[in-house]
Amino acid sequence: MSVVEEAVLWLNDPLTWTRSGGIIDLGIEHLVMTAIAVALAAAFAIPLGAWLGHTGRGAGAMVALGNATRAMPTLGIILLLAAGGLFGNTATVIAAAIFAVPVLLTNSYEGVRGADPAARDAGRGMGMSGTRVLVQVELPLATGLIAAGLRTTIVQVVATIPLAALAGGGGLGQIIAFGMGTQRYGQVLAGGIVVAALALVLDALLAVAQRLVTPAPLRVNPRQRRRRVPAAP
Amino acid sequence: MAANPWFSWTYVVQNAETLWEHTVQHAALTVQAVAVAAAIAVPLGILVSRVRRLSGVVIGTAAVLYTVPSLALFAILAPLLGIGRTPVFIGLVIYALLVILRNTVAGIDGVDPAVLDAARGLGYGPVRVLVHVALPNALPSVVAGLRLATVSTVALVTVGVVVGYGGLGQLMFQGFRNNFYRAEIMTATLACVLLALVLDIALWAGGRALTPWRERSHA
Numbered sequence: 266m267s268v269v270e271e272a273v274l275w276l277n278d279p280l281t282w283t284r285s286g287g288i289i290d291l292g293i294e295h296l297v298m299t300a301i302a303v304a305l306a307a308a309f310a311i312p313l314g315a316w317l318g319h320t321g322r323g324a325g326a327m328v329a330l331g332n333a334t335r336a337m338p339t340l341g342i343i344l345l346l347a348a349g350g351l352f353g354n355t356a357t358v359i360a361a362a363i364f365a366v367p368v369l370l371t372n373s374y375e376g377v378r379g380a381d382p383a384a385r386d387a388g389r390g391m392g393m394s395g396t397r398v399l400v401q402v403e404l405p406l407a408t409g410l411i412a413a414g415l416r417t418t419i420v421q422v423v424a425t426i427p428l429a430a431l432a433g434g435g436g437l438g439q440i441i442a443f444g445m446g447t448q449r450y451g452q453v454l455a456g457g458i459v460v461a462a463l464a465l466v467l468d469a470l471l472a473v474a475q476r477l478v479t480p481a482p483l484r485v486n487p488r489q490r491r492r493r494v495p496a497a498p
Numbered sequence: 499m500a501a502n503p504w505f506s507w508t509y510v511v512q513n514a515e516t517l518w519e520h521t522v523q524h525a526a527l528t529v530q531a532v533a534v535a536a537a538i539a540v541p542l543g544i545l546v547s548r549v550r551r552l553s554g555v556v557i558g559t560a561a562v563l564y565t566v567p568s569l570a571l572f573a574i575l576a577p578l579l580g581i582g583r584t585p586v587f588i589g590l591v592i593y594a595l596l597v598i599l600r601n602t603v604a605g606i607d608g609v610d611p612a613v614l615d616a617a618r619g620l621g622y623g624p625v626r627v628l629v630h631v632a633l634p635n636a637l638p639s640v641v642a643g644l645r646l647a648t649v650s651t652v653a654l655v656t657v658g659v660v661v662g663y664g665g666l667g668q669l670m671f672q673g674f675r676n677n678f679y680r681a682e683i684m685t686a687t688l689a690c691v692l693l694a695l696v697l698d699i700a701l702w703a704g705g706r707a708l709t710p711w712r713e714r715s716h717a
Contacts, residue, residue: 268577336649336694338656341687344670348502348678424567428657432674441573445660450577457573461566468565 271451272458281455288440288459294354295436295463298429299422302358306365306418311411314370318377318407319399327374331367339364340428347432357429357436364425365418372414376407409479416471423464437463506681513682517669521689524665527658528651528697531587535594536644543602543640544628553603560596568593568657576661586658593654594647601643605636638712641705645698652694666690 275281282288317323339360346356380403388402404411427438440456443449510517546553566574568589575585609632617631656667664671666686673682706712 272577332649332698333691335646336653336691336698338653338667338670338687338690340656340659340667341670341683341690344674344683345680345687347674348680348683420565424565424570427567427569430569431660431671438569441569441660444573453573454577457570460570461574464565464567464570465562 268450268454271449272455275452275455276458288437291435291437291439292459292463295423295426295438298354298358298361298426298436299419302361302422302426303365303415303419305358305362306369307415310366310369311373314373315377315399315404315407318374319395319403321378324374324378327371331371334364334367337364339425340431343428343432343434352432353434354429354436356432357426357434360428361422361425365422368418368421369411369414372410372417373407376410376414377403379410380406409475412475412478416468416475419471420464420468423467424460427460502678502680504680504684506685509681510685517685517689520666520669520686521693524652524655524667524690525693525697527583527587527590527655527663527665528648528693531590531651532594532598532644532648535591535647536598538591539595539598539643540602540640543599544606544633546599547603547606557599557603560599563592564596568654569660572658572661581662583663585661586655586663589658590651590654594651597647597650598640598643601639601646602636605639605643606632608639609635634709637709638705641701641708645701645705648697648701649694652690652697656690666693 342360343356384402385398388398426436429436430438430442437460441453444452444456546556571589572585575589579585617627655665658664659667659671666689669686670683673679
């Protein structure tokens, strides 16, 4: 039996999905871990990024942080946390949260920083305090970019959580790690397909959600978007 | 229980040869993957920036591939291509592709139209405009894409350990299985970050040397 047939067979067995510890259980665990990691990172990074963007400080540090964290191997961090006595899901959530901070930080910084200065001045002219300008003028103008950052982050975290399985953590990566360990490559392939499908479906759903939360005048229509492909910094 | 320090110079000295071997393996895999990705992505980016109808399809496909988690991609490629270097290599090329492609297209699109008009006004044909004007002007953006791709690839190589080929990732995992040998995991992680830094600086310097007309204040 070929690996592909094996994978198809495994995916077609209802029991692989519904049994306890099956795909559905692991998938829910995966999403819960993602949600906690992103929430942790967002609670820290969005207010900080927005505040730094409001005051205009820390641009250099932001770029340096962004570059340094990209080089950080998440696997190394998960294994280091495990070696420090922090195992499984907790370690993974922390590693994923660390991994999620830079994108959220940069996007909320850029979003607030890039708010139309005329709107900011108008707010000040109406007698708003600095905090009110930030909350009522700059943040609404930054929602598009912050939403984009959240979307990228969520998909990246979903894609990172599978690494947890290598250090004994839960989530859909377990299917892959287990298949590797027992040399059932059909199951490895099936696990890969399930994880990839989850990331792709979530990305598509979030694309719709992102469009809904972006204020209408700030939306980029598809034709314009095609011409302006954003470059990474 | 034996002492298990986070940092151990003794470990580094005693295992210098192994460390070096894995670092070289890691670096070679990174450089080759980025080079192959660049050889595909830069011409593709030029093509896409010329033929608009292609851009949606090409960039869309690359973006979808980028969304696929690394562990999943290696897991899908390994049963089909076998365990070892090949699945890791192909996976890395796929990830690097999108970053370089996006920056190439953005770089060419971002060239000042007045500059292109001036070149045409001087009687340059389309090929000369592309080679002598558009590409040099797009170079900083392409180099930025290469740097980003390189740094992310260094981090990604470690994940290749699941299919038996992960450069420094092998040491991390070995240390983990070997009763959580902290010094080994820590050394491999730091070596990874250091390697990324070295390659990043090399690319930055290369980019600077190739664009002498750019102002020097920006890194």
